Structure formats: structure tokens, C-alpha cells
Amino acid sequence: xxxxxxxxxxxxxxxxxxxxxxxxxxxxxxxxxxxxxxxxxxxxxxxxxxxxxxxxxxxxxxxxxxxxxxxxxxxxxxxxxxxxxxxxxxxxxxxxxxxxxxxxxxxxxxxxxxxxxxxxxxxxxxxxxxxxxxxxxxxxxxxxx
Numbered sequence: 809x810x811x812x813x814x815x816x817x818x819x820x821x822x823x824x825x826x827x828x829x830x831x832x833x834x835x836x837x838x839x840x841x842x843x844x845x846x847x848x849x850x851x852x853x854x855x856x857x858x859x860x861x862x863x864x865x866x867x868x869x870x871x872x873x874x875x876x877x878x879x880x881x882x883x884x885x886x887x888x889x890x891x892x893x894x895x896x897x898x899x900x901x902x903x904x905x906x907x908x909x910x911x912x913x914x915x916x917x918x919x920x921x922x923x924x925x926x927x928x929x930x931x932x933x934x935x936x937x938x939x940x941x942x943x944x945x946x947x948x949x950x951x952x953x
Contacts (some may be wrong), residue, residue: 845878888945
């Protein structure tokens with residue numbers, strides 16, 4: 809019976825949900841940083857002139873904004889530092905990617921480009937906006953301090 813209560817009940821303690829949020833932040837922040845942002849950062853010199861410019865601010869400026877979000881903000885999310893603010897540029901970047909860059913692509917992956925990855929990240933970072941970072945974060949440490 810205790811197992812059933814644990815599975816179906818909302819925990820009273822913040823430990824379980826905070827461990828989940830820690831893993832969620834580290835995984836999604838890490839995937840964004842290493843899988844998307846780091847490559848942009850390392851190829852800035854070669855790729856900036858050809859980077860998409862859906863907001864008409866210039867190719868280099870668009871790439872810089874994407875790098876700041878995908879590297880800087882993703883690192884902040886992983887640390888749980890200013891999490892609710894750090895996810896806003898990520899949500900915006902993923903909304904632009906899904907709706908403008910991949911707007912004419914199919915919704916789901918079928919062997920080519922699609923909106924799906926950007927929408928998954930948008931959802932994940934949007935969720936963190938509402939939940940916050942949890943107890944195992946620099947945000948919580950600062951709040952306690």
C-alpha cells in the first residue's frame with residue numbers, strides 16, 4: 809500500500825520533486841548547451857555570415873543571441889541560477905526555431921528537419937519557468953542565505 813501511495817500521491821516533501829527538477833535541468837540544459845549551443849560557439853567565425861536571421865537583426869547578431877541563450881542561459885539552468893529568468897531567452901529562441909526557422913517543416917521527425925526538437929525544448933524550458941529550479945539549486949541556496 810505504501811508503494812501505491814508513493815506512486816499516485818503528490819509528495820509532501822520537496823526532496824523527490826527537487827531531485828526530479830535537478831535531473832530535468834541538468835539533462836535539458838546540458839543537451840541544449842552541448843548539442844546545440846557549443847557547436848554554434850565553436851563555429852561562429854565560419855557560420856555567422858550564413859546563420860538564419862528570422863528577426864531581421866543581422867546574421868551575426870542572430871547567432872550571438874542564439875549562442876547566449878543556448879550556452880549562457882543553458883549553463884544557468886543547469887546550475888539553477890536565476891532559473892526563471894534564464895529560461896525566457898531559451899523559450900524565445902526555441903519558439904523562433906519552431907515557428908520561423910522550421911515553420912514549413914513537418915511537425916514530427918521523419919528523417920529530416922522538423923519542428924519537434926525545438927518544441928520539445930520549448931516545452932521543457934517553459935515548464936521550468938513555472939516550477940522554478942527546486943531545492944537543489946543555487947536559487948534555493950541564495951534564497952536560504
